[in-house]
Amino acid sequence: MPRPKLSPPSTLIVSLCALLLVGGAFVADLFGARQRQLDSGAQQLDFHSRMLAEHVARSFDSIEILLDELRPQISELRPWWTWTPQEGHEVLRSRLTRSLPAIRHLIVFDAEGQQRFTSFALPPPQITVADRPYFAHLRDGASRSHYGPYVGRNSKRSTYAIARRLDFPDGTFAGALMIAIEPDYFEEFCASTRPYEEFEAALVNALGRVIGRCRPTAERGGMDGTGEDFRRVLAGGIFTALPDDFAATRFETPEHVLVIAPAPGHPDLRVVSAAPKERLLAQWRAQALQSALLGAAALVALGLAGLMIRRQVRDIRRYAKQLQTHRDTLAARVHEATAELEERRRDAEVMAEAKSRFLAAASHDLRQPLQALRLFAGRLGKDTEEEERELLGQRIRQAVEAMSEQLEGLLQLSRLDMSNVEAQPVSLPVEQLFAKLAATYCPLADAFGVRLVFSARGRVVHSDPVLLARLLGNLIHNAIKFSPHGTVLVCARWGAAGATRIEVRDNGAGIAEKYQKAIFEEFFQLKNRAREAHAGLGLGLSIVSRIARLLDTPIELRSRSGAGAAFALRLPAASASAAGQPASSPAAEAELLLIGPPGSGCRTFAKRAAEWGYRVAHADGVAAARPLLAAGAIPIAFPDARRNDPDELASLLIAHPGIVIHPEGEDISGAGPYHLSLPLKPASVRALLRSLHAASLKKTLPS
CATH class of the missing domain: 3.30.450.20 (PAS domain)
Structure with missing residues (x-):
């Protein structure tokens, strides 16, 4: 039997039917994949909700345990x-x-x-x-x-x-x-574990009221909805039609999926999570897009011709843009050169004016001691009594010292301005630097009746030791001069990004805001407008400013009239190994100096203090303890030290408030306001140490 031939219309119909059949199968598979992807996303949402619910249960269980332990302990x-x-x-x-x-x-x-x-x-x-x-x-x-x-x-x-x-x-x-x-803890934990940015969840009570909410990333910073019904809060209130019994654990709307997970062991707590279906179907959409792109491959050939034409037009535009850029660049260079010449002209005028002021002030300040020397020398040539000659000799020495100090200041300023001084930074332990400064300036502070306090906290910085010592020395010298019978604190503190912040603070007359820039200029003296020679030349803070520029660290000033002044600079930290000593821990809030023979309980106390984070030093007696208290350590006297030197210990505790440890029942009259009886209670000791350290910082200077 001959095979029938298909006419062209029949072939077209078969082709269309086959196309429809294949297309229908493709569409059916596509929608089946959509439902499977949606179910998989809902399972992931349910898994994450249960994980959050278990975390909530563990947190609440820990709180319950804490309360059960604390109730009898208090x-x-x-x-x-x-x-x-x-x-x-x-x-x-x-x-x-x-x-x-x-x-x-x-x-x-x-x-x-x-x-x-x-x-x-x-x-x-x-x-x-x-x-x-x-x-x-x-x-x-x-x-x-x-x-x-x-x-x-x-x-x-x-x-x-x-x-x-x-x-x-x-x-x-x-x-x-x-x-x-x-409630914010729930959002913080949820935000760190959320599977995607559109995810949102709420911790609710048995009535569905929101205790804590994990908002989508786009809604962070808005209202968190605590205290509201979760059905009016999640997904913009799209779940308001849900029933009150919450018998089911999964609900869907045309746009969202919601799952409910109970907190294990807490029947009144639930975690409710919601996510948009669009996010759950993101992978499916990507696959559908890939399939659609296959059908668009036929359009590539048509696009190639247009692409070549577009490339030619783009090349022409690029050349035109380059020409415009070259023209703009040339104009900008001309403008920059003109501005630079104008700036240099202004700088030259400012430097000339500053040089004139410098020469005028220097000649005036040097003329005064020279004239005094001429007058004193003339009087020495006459017949004078022995007492008057001694007085004239003293005044001549004072004039020579004033001239030497002024010339030294001018020389330092000149060296710094010549720009041939370069910083040589090394790893510098702050304690060593402060020890040298204390040896230099403590006698001056004693002469002025000023209490000079250093607090290093074991920091190590990366800086030039010579320039840094000169900078801090000038600040300390000024603080001592302008804080008679007051206190000057030089301290090292923790700064941002691991840096060290060194401050020089005094409780003198302070500096008005309108003078806080002028004091860094040459020859500016806030309280010496008459240019008296004995009051200095007014170069100290100018030298400080120049050294700070060499060290690449700005000087910060906080002050107001009548409230003292605080100068601060920020220095980068150095590694502890490079400095040859271990780095200090910020947990060491103060140093402790134990006074007494080693076998009098000091070892046990030192071990416990080290566990609390304190750095501990030891002195056998009161005489050995005095030099070690300059850094602001808290003295702790044991019974043997009090029995051996009661008067010396009482004198030491007046200058440096500390703790006296004594046997129970012993007479402690004259032992100072802070004392603890044996056996010691660790909680009482630790609380008293914190109080003493906080009081010492508060009493040293006003913040």
Whole structure:
């Protein structure tokens, strides 16, 4: 039987049918892949929600354990209702830990609901929580209670309360121990683990009220919706039609998917997560786009011709743009050259004017001691008595010293201006630098009746030791001169990015804001407008300014009239190994100097202090301790030291407040205001050390 021939119309129909069949299969597979991708994205969303719920459960379990441990402990040493506000604040603050970022506040309320102690404020704010449901629940006999979200009266922000009942020894209600949750911890943890930027989640209570919310990246900084129903908050309120029973764990709208994961062990807490379907289907869309691109391959040939024409037009435009750029560049160079010439002309005029002022001031200041020398020499040529000759000799020496000081200042200024001085930075321990400065300027400070204090904190900087010593020396000299019978503090502090900030602070008359730039000019003297020779030449801060430029560090000045002055410079840190000594830890808040024979308990105390982060020195007696206290260490005298030199120890403690350790029951009259009896309680010792260190810094100079 002959094979039938297909006519052209029949072939076209078959081809169209085949095309439709293949196209239909392609579309069906495409939509099937879409549903599978959507289910996979929903499973990922559910997995992430369960992970967040488990994290919430672990955080709340840790808080529950902390409360259960703390409730009996706060009455272990002394009943909490007998604490002072200071004691209560220290106990609660010491129990806070960085490993529990979910905790905002730790608070104790009395039986009337009054706030007694807090971990964040001293004295505690006067508020009452007698009307709060969690407090009423505890007062009615419950041992524990949860409540929230609600707006806290301390922070005026949304929080969630976890509380424990406190009882008196007779079992009656004494108050409540409460932890206020920080809702932001949920968003911080969620933001670090979110699978994509559009992901959002909320920690809600049994009623669906938002305790904490993890907002999409685009909404960070807006309202977090705490306290609201999550159905009106998530995805712009698209889930408002959801039922109240939350029996299902997954809901969908045409644009979003929502899953609910309970927190294990906490039936009143849930994590609700939502994501747009567009984000869940991003991979599917990419695959669909690739398929569509295959159909567009036929258009490439047509595009090639247009591309070649476009390339020619683009080349023409590029050449025209290059010509325009060359013309603009030439005009800019001409303008820059003209501006540079004008700037150099102005600089030359300023330098000429400064040179004229310099010569006028220098000649005036040098003429005064020369005229004095001429007068004194003339009087020596006459018949004078022995006493008058001695007086004239003293005045001649003073005039010569004034001229020498002025010439030395001019010479230093000239060397710095010649630009042939270069900084030679090395690894420089600040303690060594301060020791040299103390040896140089402490006698001058004693002569002026000024207390000169150095605090190095074991820092190591990278700088030129000679130039830095000269810069700090000029600042210290000025501070001593202008702070009679006051205090000058030279300290090294932690700066930004690991740098060291060195400050020279005094409590003198201060510098008005209008003079704070002029004082760095040559021959400017704030309190010597008459140009008296004995008051100096006014070059100290000019030299400081030039040295600071050589060291590539700006000088910062903070001052106002009547409130002292603080000069500061920031220096880069050097590696500890390069300096030949270990780097200091910022945990060492102060140095301790233990006074007493080594076998009198010093070793045990030193070991415990080292565990607390203090650097410890030791002196066998009071005489050996005095030289070691210049750096501001806190003296701690043991019983043998007090028995051997009671008067010397009392004198030392007047100048350097410290701690006296004595046996229990011993007469401690005259031992100073700070003393501890044996056996020592570590918590009391540590609290007193912190207080002494804070008091010494506060008393040294006003901030």
